[in-house]
Amino acid sequence: IWDSCLKVIKDNVSLQAFKTWFEPIIPVRLEDNVLTIQVPSHFFYEWLEENYITLLKKVIRKELGAEGRLEYSIIMENNSTNTTPYTVKLPALNKKSLKNVPVSMPLNVDEKQIRNPFIIPGLKKVNVESNLNPSYSFENFVEGDCNRLARASGYAVANKPGGTAFNPLLIYGGVGLGKTHLAHAIGIEIKNQFPNKTVLYVGSEKFAHQFIDALKNQTSNDFIHFYQMIDVLIIDDVQFFAGKEKTQDVFFHIFNHLHQNGKQIILTSDKPPVEMQGMEQRLLSRFKWGLSADLGTPDLETRIAILEKKMYGNGIELPKDVVEYLAYSINTNVREMEGALNTLLAQASLNKKAITLELAKQMVDKFVKNTAREVSIEYIQKIVCDYFDLPIEMLKSKTRKREVVQARQISMYFSKKMTKSSLANIGAHCGGKDHATVLHACRTVVNLSETDKQFRSYLEDLEKKLTIQ
Ligand code: ADP
Numbered sequence: 089i090w091d092s093c094l095k096v097i098k099d100n101v102s103l104q105a106f107k108t109w110f111e112p113i114i115p116v117r118l119e120d121n122v123l124t125i126q127v128p129s130h131f132f133y134e135w136l137e138e139n140y141i142t143l144l145k146k147v148i149r150k151e152l153g154a155e156g157r158l159e160y161s162i163i164m165e166n167n168s169t170n171t172t173p174y175t176v177k178l179p180a181l182n183k184k185s186l187k188n189v190p191v192s193m194p195l196n197v198d199e200k201q202i203r204n205p206f207i208i209p210g211l212k213k214v215n216v217e218s219n220l221n222p223s224y225s226f227e228n229f230v231e232g233d234c235n236r237l238a239r240a241s242g243y244a245v246a247n248k249p250g251g252t253a254f255n256p257l258l259i260y261g262g263v264g265l266g267k268t269h270l271a272h273a274i275g276i277e278i279k280n281q282f283p284n285k286t287v288l289y290v291g292s293e294k295f296a297h298q299f300i301d302a303l304k305n306q307t308s309n310d311f312i313h314f315y316q317m318i319d320v321l322i323i324d325d326v327q328f329f330a331g332k333e334k335t336q337d338v339f340f341h342i343f344n345h346l347h348q349n350g351k352q353i354i355l356t357s358d359k360p361p362v363e364m365q366g367m368e369q370r371l372l373s374r375f376k377w378g379l380s381a382d383l384g385t386p387d388l389e390t391r392i393a394i395l396e397k398k399m400y401g402n403g404i405e406l407p408k409d410v411v412e413y414l415a416y417s418i419n420t421n422v423r424e425m426e427g428a429l430n431t432l433l434a435q436a437s438l439n440k441k442a443i444t445l446e447l448a449k450q451m452v453d454k455f456v457k458n459t460a461r462e463v464s465i466e467y468i469q470k471i472v473c474d475y476f477d478l479p480i481e482m483l484k485s486k487t488r489k490r491e492v493v494q495a496r497q498i499s500m501y502f503s504k505k506m507t508k509s510s511l512a513n514i515g516a517h518c519g520g521k522d523h524a525t526v527l528h529a530c531r532t533v534v535n536l537s538e539t540d541k542q543f544r545s546y547l548e549d550l551e552k553k554l555t556i557q
């Protein structure tokens with residue numbers, strides 16, 4: 089049956105569309121005139137519903153007769169197999185014969201009800217698509233000093249959703265530092281451990297739009313009911329609610345209901361509650377009930393580990409110096425760093441061209457042109473240590489060996505000259521020296537370069553290496 093459906097469909101859509109949206113569909117069963125098709129994702133289902141529903145209805149009717157129905161079964165995105173967690177039933181089509189139905193004529197199907205994401209008719213237990221991205225797992229989330237607290241509290245919440253003092257759990261931090269990733273990871277872990285819990289990830293923008301639509305359609309009660317039956321509600325980027333009073337109101341009610349019933353709430357935001365402007369006081373005070381954990385900028389080691397993890401996931405490897413260079417030179421935003429990595433990986437696989445450090449430098453220059461990049465202290469230390477063939481840890485040690493002292497002083501000198509870091513920060517990168525020591529080091533380097541020709545040529549070499557053209 090499905091095969092003959094496909095034939096009709098093929099004649100009615102472009103080849104590209106056919107390949108993308110119809111070939112992946114797997115017919116799973118036909119029972120009592122109900123054809124169940126399996127689609128790879130919730131998004132896929134929505135797309136079919138949005139764009140091809142009329143066509144699908146027609147072919148179903150053609151093949152199965154007037155009583156024909158279509159059901160979707162969606163493969164769970166967290167890899168669990170052959171379950172049918174979310175089935176949407178289309179009511180039976182009416183009895184008019186297909187020939188008499190003009191394309192644009194609305195069929196006797198309550199489309200609104202089907203499209204309505206909140207209430208799925210005909211199912212006793214409502215199964216909700218969690219919207220979790222399986223690649224944003226804990227496994228793929230690299231631990232570092234910058235995220236230890238947030239990660240650990242997320243993990244605690246995942247083991248005992250609603251049963252810890254971390255309710256709500258608010259994860260905050262700058263752009264591209266892993267808030268969304270961690271929020272998904274918690275959701276995924278909860279789903280793994282408690283498959284029966286209803287977990288829902290939703291961006292606050294989507295939440296707000298859904299609410300506005302519900303107001304328009306006078307279905308705000310459905311909206312509220314839907315959210316109130318969630319066991320674990322994850323709302324990403326709540327700062328977006330700022331200044332939106334009605335949305336804050338409805339969220340406030342949902343929040344209270346969930347919290348009172350021991351349901352887990354997980355929020356992310358780009359700022360801590362104290363700095364959120366335009367947010368109602370009663371909401372802010374609730375945000376503070378649980379735990380706020382911040383995500384900081386990952387240190388060099390963590391950044392390298394993140395890149396390695398992403399590369400491993402892609403199955404392509406870049407030379408170590410290229411990876412290190414990326415980690416050194418893009419040091420504030422993991423997403424940007426990953427973007428640069430992906431661009432390089434794409435080049436590597438497309439052109440079959442070996443990615444050299446040179447190529448990486450050019451690409452990074454293009455990539456972060458607008459963000460006024462400066463070399464980092466870590467990069468300077470690495471270049472200096474490579475140059476003198478010393479392990480980088482030596483700079484941070486207490487050793488007073490002459491060549492180590494010299495390398496340490498030179499790296500302090502370049503750090504002062506080429507970065508905007510404070511003397512104290514530079515000192516901290518060299519094993520906790522104070523600012524006076526850094527200042528002294530810089531003077532020593534200047535003095536030496538004036539008297540010692542050999543030393544001066546070291547400096548010139550290094551300066552060349554450090555200036556990225
Ligand atoms: P945010 O939501 O804070 O803006 P994201 O969660 O979208 O940031 O993270 C941006 C990218 O960086 C994602 O691809 C994410 O996987 C990656 N990332 C951030 N932190 C880590 C980490 N600790 N380990 C692995 N990947 C990370």
Ligand code: MG
Binds near residue numbers: 267269324325
């Ligand atoms: Mg995010």
